[in-house]
Amino acid sequence: MDKLTYKDAGVDKEKGYEEVELIKKIVKQTHGKEVLTGIGGFAGAFKPDLTGIAEPVILSGTDGVGTKIKLAMDMDKHDTVGIDCVAMCVNDILCQGGSPLFFLDYIATGKLNPKKMAALVDGVSKGCKQAGCALIGGETAEMPGIYKENDYDLAGFAVGLCDKKKLIDGSKLKEGDIAIGLYSSGVHSNGFSLVRASMNLAGINLDDKFDDKQTIGQKLLTPTKIYAQEIKSLLENLEIKAISHITGGGLYENVPRVLKDDLAVEFDLTRLKLDPIFTKIQEWGNIETEEMYHTFNMGVGMVVFVSQEDVETCLEILNGKAEIVGRVTKGNKEIKINL
DSSP states (O other): OOOOOTTTTTOOHHHHHHHHHHHHHHHHTTOOTTBOOOTTSSSOOBOOOOTTOSSEEEEEEEEEOTTHHHHHHHHTOOSSHHHHHHHHHHHHHHTTTOEEEEEEEEEEESSOOHHHHHHHHHHHHHHHHHHTOEEEEEEEEEOBTTBOTTOEEEEEEEEEEEEGGGOOOSTTOOTTOEEEEEEOSSSTTSOHHHHHHHHHHHTOOTTSBSSSSOBHHHHHTOOOOOOHHHHHHHHTTSOOOEEEEOOTTHHHHHGGGGOOTTEEEEEEOTTSOOOHHHHHHHHHHTOOHHHHHHHSOTTEEEEEEEOGGGHHHHHHHHTTSEEEEEEEEESSSOEEEEO
8 A cells, every 4th residue: 555645645845845945035134133033933032122112012913915815816926915914914003003013924825836935925025124024924834625726815913012102092083183094005905806896797807908007907916005104204293093094894984993982074085086996996897986985995095083283294294195085073983975
């Protein structure tokens, strides 16, 4: 009787070792003196700088990239969705006033392709550098029978730090405060099931032209904006009352998460520059405008709430990357959008 090996069962450990060697230098690029361990240990060790922090609060966030992964697989381009994965996690930490410290990723695939996995990790590394955090560990799981040979999924986990007295929870919001919308970089990482359905309905292909510079696929694969530098600059110069990361569900579902029970927000988006990708998606699928705003960020990747007296300073700091989009009113967490 033949002797069965793990490789015969579909798991090639040698490919895993090859991947580790490919990503070591990539991961090292995100490390500062706070990182105490390298790739290959059982756990990542991180010694945070607590200088000036009276009462440290640890913040955490975990997320994936959703079905945007399928777009990357269809285009055989895997070096950007890692940025999306980092963005989806660290942007949530920023909403509480936290500074991202470190990140871990998890990749599951049907058959291990070291170069493809290294491209994914390279994207994660780029995202970590944009967020100012370290990539200190991760896991790649080869799972034949669960995933098709060329399929994979990507998820991540981020940890951040904040002084308790600087924690942002929306409790200081009041009627008359102003909502500032920070522009998104496109669709980000939510609503791609509807994007694909719209494309299929209209017979649109990924390699069709979006404009003179890029294809539809390239435009859709644009990474999610990471707002770490913008939020850091704002926190150093003014008080932010609340921050909302606009993900799946758009303004309608994400803004109420930061509102007290007696407050609402009225949005006026008439001055907002709408990325034409949203117009195209709506046209392809003949989608109702209300449905678009309940599904996508529609050009606003993050909303920060400030006092009226801080609006001018806020806009100066953001320097063309944002627009006044609304005002806090009395209500019961209602969201009204004027287009």
